[in-house]
Amino acid sequence: MIHKLLINIANLNWLSQAFSIFIAFIAPISSVIHVVIFLLIIDMITSIYYQMKLATKDVKGFWNLIIKAFRIVESGKLRKTLEKLFFYILILIVFFVFDIVILKVAPISSTSINTFSITNIAAVLIAIVEMTSIASNVSKITENPVFNTIVSVFKRKAKQKMEIDE
Numbered sequence: 001m002i003h004k005l006l007i008n009i010a011n012l013n014w015l016s017q018a019f020s021i022f023i024a025f026i027a028p029i030s031s032v033i034h035v036v037i038f039l040l041i042i043d044m045i046t047s048i049y050y051q052m053k054l055a056t057k058d059v060k061g062f063w064n065l066i067i068k069a070f071r072i073v074e075s076g077k078l079r080k081t082l083e084k085l086f087f088y089i090l091i092l093i094v095f096f097v098f099d100i101v102i103l104k105v106a107p108i109s110s111t112s113i114n115t116f117s118i119t120n121i122a123a124v125l126i127a128i129v130e131m132t133s134i135a136s137n138v139s140k141i142t143e144n145p146v147f148n149t150i151v152s153v154f155k156r157k158a159k160q161k162m163e164i165d166e
Contacts, residue, residue: 026093026096028096028106029092029093029096029119032092032119032123033089033092035123035127036085036088036089036092036123036126036127036130037085039126039127039130039131039134040081040084040085040088040130042130042134043081043130043133043134043137044078044081046134046137046138046141047077047133047137048077049137049141050137050140050141053141055068055071056068088126091122092119092122092123092126095118095119095122096119098118098119099117099118099119103116103117103118105117132151132154135147135148135150135151136148136151
């Protein structure tokens, strides 16, 4: 089976071969990349929903409501989300290469869960930032401060942990 795969890759043009090698190289962190994409999409949806809720608060009439709601979705805001996505994935790949080449550690595996890996740290920090943003958006949407309270408790615990380690 691997022999057939290598023959198929050998028959591709050089650009497709390079892309195939790149995809095979970053395959171990594909689950992390999928989680980052998922979190960014959820953050974008909650942010757009909150902005639509704010913009349509005092609007009367169904069509006026629809028009006002869709004016919220701007290409500039979507471009920022795409930029975040691009740079999050880029930094994860750069850290993954650093872990593999310099530290000689295979991040995102069950055997390396207790070893130092910059890719793991970056993935956790990115996830925390996006989940905090999602929780903040949900608190604003529901007008219930429970999510902000959870985030503030988490921040307080993180600060306490940092002071202990220092």
